[in-house]
Amino acid sequence: METKARVAIVTGAAKGIGRAIAISLAKNGVIPVIADIDHENAKLAVEEIAQTGVAAVSYMVDVSSVEQITRMVEDVAQQFGHIDILVNNAGVLSKASIEELNETEWDRVMNINLKSAMFASQQVLKHMVQQGWGRIINIASMAGRMGGFSTGCAYSTSKAAIIGMTMCIARKVAKNNITVNAIAPGPTETELVKGFTAEELKNLEDSILVGRLGKPENIAETVAFLASDAASFITGAVIDVNGGMFMG
Numbered sequence: 587m588e589t590k591a592r593v594a595i596v597t598g599a600a601k602g603i604g605r606a607i608a609i610s611l612a613k614n615g616v617i618p619v620i621a622d623i624d625h626e627n628a629k630l631a632v633e634e635i636a637q638t639g640v641a642a643v644s645y646m647v648d649v650s651s652v653e654q655i656t657r658m659v660e661d662v663a664q665q666f667g668h669i670d671i672l673v674n675n676a677g678v679l680s681k682a683s684i685e686e687l688n689e690t691e692w693d694r695v696m697n698i699n700l701k702s703a704m705f706a707s708q709q710v711l712k713h714m715v716q717q718g719w720g721r722i723i724n725i726a727s728m729a730g731r732m733g734g735f736s737t738g739c740a741y742s743t744s745k746a747a748i749i750g751m752t753m754c755i756a757r758k759v760a761k762n763n764i765t766v767n768a769i770a771p772g773p774t775e776t777e778l779v780k781g782f783t784a785e786e787l788k789n790l791e792d793s794i795l796v797g798r799l800g801k802p803e804n805i806a807e808t809v810a811f812l813a814s815d816a817a818s819f820i821t822g823a824v825i826d827v828n829g830g831m832f833m834g
């Protein structure tokens with residue numbers, strides 16, 4: 587009997603780390619759903635993934651809207667009949683200082699980086715619990731582990747909170763054969779780090795023991811492992827992928 591390919595929703599997969607995650611999952615035979623607000627780049631990601639022989643799909647969604655997340659999960663479940671993996675990757679950088687920070691910026695960062703992950707998890711868990719198998723992987727940040735160097739408090743707090751949320755959900759669903767883990771990347775070569783000045787980037791790079799920024803593939807391969815059957819005994823964990831910049 588043929589086994590059905592697993593389906594993974596990857597938020598923020600039109601570019602950067604999310605795109606590399608979708609490609610890496612596809613190389614492992616998983617069908618990625620590219621869930622992103624940037625539909626043009628999402629379509630390009632689907633084309634790139636087609637080269638692996640896997641037909642990915644794109645879904646235009648603003649993950650800060652619980653209504654849009656709920657609709658997306660329902661549509662994906664209807665299309666494929668199952669949702670096996672969720673990677674909560676969509677995120678935005680915020681460098682607002684304590685003096686500059688206002689309510690709008692705080693809410694923007696929390697809604698995209700944190701609220702989205704809670705409610706996407708809530709929605710996919712309905713299917714995973716029923717299936718008796720699932721993987722949720724949250725992309726946190728080194729900033730959530732040690733306060734961050736050049737990031738503002740809204741960003742660092744959202745990333746620390748997603749680690750707490752990872753452990754909480756992991757506890758609730760472990761008995762259902764569902765694992766929930768977080769990855770905390772250090773500075774990684776994507777458009778997001780263009781938010782740092784040349785001096786900030788140089789300082790960050792100088793503190794990375796292996797002597798270079800991370801590559802999106804370094805994060806993506808860790809996700810592919812956590813999403814696999816081989817990682818069935820890892821749950822509630824935070825995996826640091828940062829070239830030795832921070833050791834917790």
Ligand SMILES: NC(=O)c1ccc[n+]([C@@H]2O[C@H](COP(=O)([O-])OP(=O)(O)OC[C@H]3O[C@@H](n4cnc5c(N)ncnc54)[C@H](O)[C@@H]3O)[C@@H](O)[C@H]2O)c1
Binds near residue numbers: 623677728
């Ligand atoms: N690049 C780094 O140095 C670094 C380090 C640590 C953690 N991270 C985390 O990794 C994740 C990916 O970051 P990246 O570096 O690839 O960033 P990126 O800016 O290259 O990509 C982010 C993706 O998220 C999408 N996105 C943004 N807001 C969205 C929304 N409201 N709804 C749906 N999609 C949305 C964007 O369209 C984009 O495709 C983020 O959570 C980020 O905080 C990045």
